[in-house]
Amino acid sequence: MKQKDFSNIAVIRDDRLGDTILTLPIMKKLKEDFPKSSLTMIISKISRDLLQIIDIVDDFIVSNNSIETINKINSKNFDLILNFSPIKGKPYKFFLKAKWKVNIIYCSRYKKKTNNHKFKLFFFNFFFNSNYLNYRDNFKNLFHQTIYMNRILELEGISLSDKPKSLNLDLKNDLKYDCLIHLSNKWINSEYFVKDLISLIKNISRKSNRISFSTDMTINDNMKDVIENIKLNKKYNLNLKPDFKSWISLIDQSKLIITPECGCAHVCGLLNKKAIIIYDKNNKADYIKKEYRPYLAKKIIQINSDIGKRLNRKILSYI
Numbered sequence: 001m002k003q004k005d006f007s008n009i010a011v012i013r014d015d016r017l018g019d020t021i022l023t024l025p026i027m028k029k030l031k032e033d034f035p036k037s038s039l040t041m042i043i044s045k046i047s048r049d050l051l052q053i054i055d056i057v058d059d060f061i062v063s064n065n066s067i068e069t070i071n072k073i074n075s076k077n078f079d080l081i082l083n084f085s086p087i088k089g090k091p092y093k094f095f096l097k098a099k100w101k102v103n104i105i106y107c108s109r110y111k112k113k114t115n116n117h118k119f120k121l122f123f124f125n126f127f128f129n130s131n132y133l134n135y136r137d138n139f140k141n142l143f144h145q146t147i148y149m150n151r152i153l154e155l156e157g158i159s160l161s162d163k164p165k166s167l168n169l170d171l172k173n174d175l176k177y178d179c180l181i182h183l184s185n186k187w188i189n190s191e192y193f194v195k196d197l198i199s200l201i202k203n204i205s206r207k208s209n210r211i212s213f214s215t216d217m218t219i220n221d222n223m224k225d226v227i228e229n230i231k232l233n234k235k236y237n238l239n240l241k242p243d244f245k246s247w248i249s250l251i252d253q254s255k256l257i258i259t260p261e262c263g264c265a266h267v268c269g270l271l272n273k274k275a276i277i278i279y280d281k282n283n284k285a286d287y288i289k290k291e292y293r294p295y296l297a298k299k300i301i302q303i304n305s306d307i308g309k310r311l312n313r314k315i316l317s318y319i
Helices: 018-035 046-053 067-074 091-095 114-124 143-157 194-205 221-230 243-250 262-269 285-290 308-317
Strands: 008-013 038-043 059-064 080-083 100-106 130-134 177-183 211-215 237-239 254-261 276-277 299-304
Touching: 008 018, 018 038, 018 143, 018 262, 038 046, 038 262, 046 059, 046 243, 059 130, 067 091, 091 254, 100 143, 100 243, 100 254, 130 143, 130 237, 143 221, 177 194, 177 221, 177 243, 194 211, 194 221, 194 308, 211 221, 211 243, 221 237, 237 243, 243 262, 254 262, 262 276, 276 308, 299 308
Parallel strands: 008 038, 008 080, 038 059, 080 100, 100 130, 177 211, 177 254, 211 237, 254 276, 276 299
Antiparallel strands: none
């Protein structure tokens, strides 16, 4: 099959930070395959700061799912648009113009194939030249996100080279902390409580006093209780709601990062950091780990959530 030629390419990844990071190897591959082409990434606001420090794409557009977004994208006169994000809740994608448009339809990992999928495919064919149903309910046939996007490029004849290479970002920070614990609200669930997280922190502090903490931008009451306990120890470095630049530097300054499943995991992979990632076992954890694991990150340890003492023992065994 002969490779198709495009001079102005847009890739839409306007969902979460981790999804954007999983797409960056694809962007790098497209840039290598089409060195003379202009490459634009259409992203959500959460990924803007990351794209500003990674020199892969020629331009990016922050989507706000509006007529303004439509006009901004259509004014660029793309000859190829690749939509790699779900359309649900973002209907602006139906009104984009390009010589060729490719779309992925994400089927639920919790529901089996139905006739509804065939209807979706029929409907979407009015708006895109090619549509691909990404079935995710069969673990054996489940693709990693980056591999699946690359498979679409191959099926479309857009890119015929080898699989995407891993992408690493070197911020050149010196190590400052033995451990960073990212305080996402996802820590606390029906099996793991505030007291369990506080106990874990105390056990880690027995191994080292060089411990740092960061938080999500949204902090619930459970995390506020944990934070108040952390404040009692003046040796801890607590970073409440850090901006992206400060947060990614803090991760880079840490030898080990411990976090629930979130965008933080993919930042750790991007920075080639050792990290322990905890996945919610009640949410098809094995499926999520396979589909969304940090791409080709060798230092990432993935474990399922558990009741307090058992989860803490698992975490401590890797430190």
